[in-house]
Amino acid sequence: MLCKADDNNETPCGYTFMPCKAGDNIERKQEMSRATNEINKITGAVIAISSRLIILALVILLLYEGVTRGYEFGHEIFYASAVEAEPGRDKEITISKGTSVAQAAKLLKDNGLISNEYSFIIQAEFFDYKVKQGDYTFNTSMTSKEILQLMNENTEEKEEKK
Numbered sequence: 001m002l003c004k005a006d007d008n009n010e011t012p013c014g015y016t017f018m019p020c021k022a023g024d025n026i027e028r029k030q031e032m033s034r035a036t037n038e039i040n041k042i043t044g045a046v047i048a049i050s051s052r053l054i055i056l057a058l059v060i061l062l063l064y065e066g067v068t069r070g071y072e073f074g075h076e077i078f079y080a081s082a083v084e085a086e087p088g089r090d091k092e093i094t095i096s097k098g099t100s101v102a103q104a105a106k107l108l109k110d111n112g113l114i115s116n117e118y119s120f121i122i123q124a125e126f127f128d129y130k131v132k133q134g135d136y137t138f139n140t141s142m143t144s145k146e147i148l149q150l151m152n153e154n155t156e157e158k159e160e161k162k
Contacts, residue, residue: 076119077126080143083115088141095151097133104131104151114144124148 082088091111095104101124105117114120124131129148138147 073116073119076116077122080119080123080145081115082141082143083112084140086141088139090137090139093136093138095131095133095136099131099133101125101131108138108144108147112140113138113142113147116144120144120148 091113093107093111093113095107099107101121102117105114105120105124108114108120109117123129123145127145127148129152131148131151134151136150138150142150
C-alpha cells in the first residue's frame with residue numbers, strides 16, 4: 001500500500017513507495033470492513049423489502065384475476081347471454097342417443113350456439129336439465145338456458161307420448 005510521503009521525500013504525484021505503519025493498514029481495513037458490512041445490510045434489507053413487495057403485488061394480481069374471472073363465470077351461469085343479438089340465425093342440431101351433457105355442450109359450442117361449454121354443463125346440472133336425443137332447431141340469439149329449456153321440453157313431450 002502507498003502512503004503519503006513526508007515533504008522531503010515527496011514524488012511528483014505526492015506518493016512514495018514507502019510502507020505504511022502497520023496500524024494504519026489495519027484501521028483502514030476495519031473501516032472498509034465496517035462500511036462493507038453496513039452496505040451489505042442495507043442492500044439485503046432493500047432486496048428483502050423489494051421481493052416482499054413483488055410477491056405481495058403478484059398475490060393481489062392473482063386474487064383480482066381469480067375474483068374477476070369467477071364473477072364472470074358465475075354471471076354467465078345465472079345470467080346467460082346469447083351469442084348473437086336478435087334475430088340471429090337458425091341452426092339444426094341433432095343430438096344422438098347416449099350423448100352426454102359435455103358432448104352436447106361441445107356440439108353446441110362448435111356450431112356457435114353457446115360461448116362456454118363449462119357454464120352450459122353447470123347450468124344443466126344446477127337447473128336439473130337433461131339432454132336427450134332428437135333433432136332441434138336453435139337460434140344463435142337464444143341463451144344457453146333457453147336451449148336447455150327447449151331440450152328439456154322436448155324430453156317431457158316425448159315422455160308424455162309414451
